[in-house]
Amino acid sequence: MQIGDVILSNPTLFRRVMSLYPPYVGAGIRVTRVSDNFREIDVELRLGKLNRNAMGTHFGGSLYAMTDPFYALMYIANLGPRYNIWDYGAKIEFKRPGTGIVHAQFRLSGEDIDLARQSARDGTKYLPVHHIDICDSHRERVAVVEKQIYIRKKHLKPAPARATASIKAANG
Template sequence: MYRRTGGRLLEVSDDFRLVKIKLPLNYKTRNYVGTIYGGHMYSCADGIYMVQLINILGKNYVVWDKSATIRFKRPGDKTLYAEFLITDELLQKIEDDIKQHHEKDFHLFVNLTDKAGNIYAEIEKVIYIASKEFYQNKKKKRTAAN
């Protein structure tokens, strides 16, 4: 499925904390004016943080992609790269916040850059995370109310 975004996985660490991708400018990703389609720039980043967190947090959590924003900084006229990193600090914050509030939206960011580090797009992902028990109870209440 991921290959259809135009993106290519370069590296996935064994613990899922680091994912590196590239988005080549080629005949599949090139638009009418010769640069990477904006949709490809977004879709190559879609789902990565969610999949990382599902694998890292395990079965006691529910993780959903909730929304995204992309800010194009310059036309994608060459191969672009992104690194999705889940830090110890972020994992601790998730644990602490979910322990206290049971659910929360987390704002995570990633940039699409060239090899020199020039930013072509800034992407913000909003990821919903809840304890599985809380989420299942919330879902039951919603179903019972309907």
């Protein structure tokens, strides 16, 4: 078992590790909640001296960073090690300047997980798209992020033939 497997099997540990991840600490990003089944994650970003832009509002890169790994990690936690999963693409649309604390919520339904399993079952790549609203404390949208995730079931390599079998076949 690898360290990532341990973190993705313990929501409390995951929340703490992600909140202490150095790029997140510097950006002011904090994971505030992780459900037991890793299908719900809440994240917040506080405006501070290190993450504000020239206009005194949230730096766009920090807004995007608060959404970066979560859907991929949620799929990994739910689908397990038999799948290759990573972020495939993203787009951000800024709606209004963000100040104070902004929030993002990530949600995967049972149907999302089932569709991923079904779509990637034969090794075909599956590219689901999720939209994340980043909202301020008044629940007004500051930005909308579109995340596309790459999911493909890993191909199992056949076990190597035993040496005695190949020697017998060669000697015929």
